[in-house]
Amino acid sequence: MTIRLVTDSCSDLPAGWVREFGITVVPLHVVEEGDRAVSTAAVTPDEMAAIYSDLLADPECTGIVSVHLSRELSRTWQSASDAATRFGGRVMVSDSRVAGMAFGAAVAQCAWAAGRGLGLSATYDLAERLCRGASTYAALESLEHLRRGGRISALAALFGSALAMRPVIVLRSGAVDLAAKARTTTKAHERLRALLRDEVSRGDVLVVIHHHEAPDRATEMAAEIRKETPFPERVVIVEFDEVLAWHLGPGTVGVSVTDLADTEFPIPSPSPQDAD
Numbered sequence: 001m002t003i004r005l006v007t008d009s010c011s012d013l014p015a016g017w018v019r020e021f022g023i024t025v026v027p028l029h030v031v032e033e034g035d036r037a038v039s040t041a042a043v044t045p046d047e048m049a050a051i052y053s054d055l056l057a058d059p060e061c062t063g064i065v066s067v068h069l070s071r072e073l074s075r076t077w078q079s080a081s082d083a084a085t086r087f088g089g090r091v092m093v094s095d096s097r098v099a100g101m102a103f104g105a106a107v108a109q110c111a112w113a114a115g116r117g118l119g120l121s122a123t124y125d126l127a128e129r130l131c132r133g134a135s136t137y138a139a140l141e142s143l144e145h146l147r148r149g150g151r152i153s154a155l156a157a158l159f160g161s162a163l164a165m166r167p168v169i170v171l172r173s174g175a176v177d178l179a180a181k182a183r184t185t186t187k188a189h190e191r192l193r194a195l196l197r198d199e200v201s202r203g204d205v206l207v208v209i210h211h212h213e214a215p216d217r218a219t220e221m222a223a224e225i226r227k228e229t230p231f232p233e234r235v236v237i238v239e240f241d242e243v244l245a246w247h248l249g250p251g252t253v254g255v256s257v258t259d260l261a262d263t264e265f266p267i268p269s270p271s272p273q274d275a276d
Contacts, residue, residue: 001062003114003123004055008043008076009241010069011104012210016268021111026051028069028076028243040243042075048083052091063120064091067107067127071095072174092124096131097174098256101208101238105258106130109265130259135172137179137195138210138254139188143167168192185251189217192255193224199257203230206267209237210254212245217253225255234260234267 006024029041071077077095084091096103114123166188168180182188211218226232
């Protein structure tokens with residue numbers, strides 16, 4: 001008897017991790033008109049309910065913990081919450097309040113722990129704890145893609161009129177904030193590493209380098225961060241999924257940091273999409 005984990009594709013979980021831990025990933029999509037991507041789409045409550053129903057039809061599945069992209073960024077959490085009401089408490093839904101592997105790593109750890117016997121409420125509590133301590137930083141080439149996706153109002157006031165600058169943003173606790181800005185991409189990446197230094201140096205974290213169409217920059221970022229942690233094997237590289245990539249734009253390099261609840265957690269090897 002076990003608890004199953006459900007998440008969405010903005011968790012950025014690599015396929016190998018999904019298979020290893022038996023996680024169900026619900027795809028979110030970029031909506032296209034003609035040859036142009038114009039928006040993104042969440043799943044509906046009925047779609048989520050169908051997924052939960054299929055999983056619970058297995059007599060070995062005694063409950064589901066469903067962890068999703070911050071509700072400040074997507075309607076997916078709301079759809080999951082609405083669907084969960086149909087299953088009499090057997091489905092518990094968590095708003096990660098973050099994005100990318102900041103919550104993907106939490107989901108993977110929860111699936112591993114559930115596979116070792118952790119119960120429904122305890123698995124949900126673990127997801128909540130890990131996500132609350134997680135964060136994602138991203139060095140963008142510009143704010144244009146966030147502007148297009150309607151995610152820029154608060155950032156615009158912080159960023160001012162210096163549109164030639166490279167912004168470094170941070171997403172944690174459901175809020176997107178401007179963490180730093182620099183005149184060049186190289187300087188922006190230096191600022192990003194400086195912001196992360198205290199978090200990665202303590203070692204009991206999983207660090208994921210994200211990128212969109214910037215594999216060389218991601219590899220360089222990973223190499224530099226590995227020098228600053230006592231556990232370089234806990235630094236992996238994973239591409240942004242298509243939805244986050246659409247909002248952030250090409251050339252973006254991000255870093256997600258998530259606590260390790262148990263240092264025995266088996267990070268799948270070889271590290272997915274790691275160019276080292």
